[in-house]
């Protein structure tokens with residue numbers, strides 16, 4: 001099912017305001033605590049991540065020929081780059097000589113040179129140079145290109161698929177919705193850090209508005225509502241809409257002339273580990289990489305979403321700082337608190353109610369995906 005139009009979302013929000021309601025799931029859900037603590041379960045989740053099409057970074061992170069970004073995805077070091085034709089390519093980040101990683105972080109280059117013995121590879125992955133190559137009389141260079149991984153651009157994101165499977169993951173339903181990140185959007189900040197939390201606990205904090213008043217009493221709640229959301233699913237993905245109180249100013253405007261921009265936050269979960277939040281003046285992309293049951297590496301990117309003027313860029317930074325410094329920290333405190341109590345013995349499972357529809361959708365699809373790993 002495609003997502004509602006902006007006009008439909010606005011109308012549904014007005015109905016919820018008037019009737020003091022919110023979107024509900026058809027069912028509630030129990031998720032075993034063991035699924036947040038077990039190394040076996042985490043291994044299976046990582047295995048699934050290797051089989052799914054998963055966003056690696058915004059396409060804007062590698063804007064030009066030779067731009068590259070190297071990081072581990074589902075435990076596999078990868079390099080994503082753009083070749084001479086402007087096409088996105090991904091390679092396993094390991095020299096074909098003795099396996100040293102060829103690149104770290106991000107940058108721009110015409111050639112990937114191994115820091116160990118200086119074997120050199122082109123942007124197309126071909127092995128171009130072996131120093132003192134008379135030492136390798138039997139080695140066929142053509143058979144020692146970098147090992148490619150499927151990579152492509154969709155919705156302003158670079159997706160990778162490490163191992164082919166018939167699970168289309170985030171791609172299912174993605175064709176039915178508007179472009180998530182426009183070609184003109186630029187990254188103004190990016191960061192990477194490790195948090196001592198299970199990746200799913202953090203994911204869940206993004207997917208419901210039931211906690212807005214108690215958790216974000218002084219930060220988000222004064223601008224928003226208590227437990228008032230539009231919650232939609234598309235394929236294995238979901239979108240949770242968090243309206244601002246200022247949306248009321250659209251009441252008197254004819255439906256077709258209503259512009260939703262700046263009046264809601266759209267939070268998209270691309271199954272299973274990516275959150276894209278479209279805020280008033282910026283869009284954030286957050287990719288979670290599970291490292292262990294209790295550790296997650298986050299790769300966060302922030303992009304302008306209102307053009308590129310200097311003043312607008314300032315607004316985007318202010319927007320981003322506000323979210324990170326206030327609500328972001330409040331959510332992180334909740335997630336850290338849950339992580340600490342996971343082993344308390346109080347719960348054998350968590351209970352998700354009908355307000356937590358997007359979380360239920362996430363767990364259901366995760367169970368389904370893991371059944372086929």
Ligand SMILES: [Fe+2]
Pocket residue numbers: 205211212215216327331
């Ligand atoms: Fe929150």
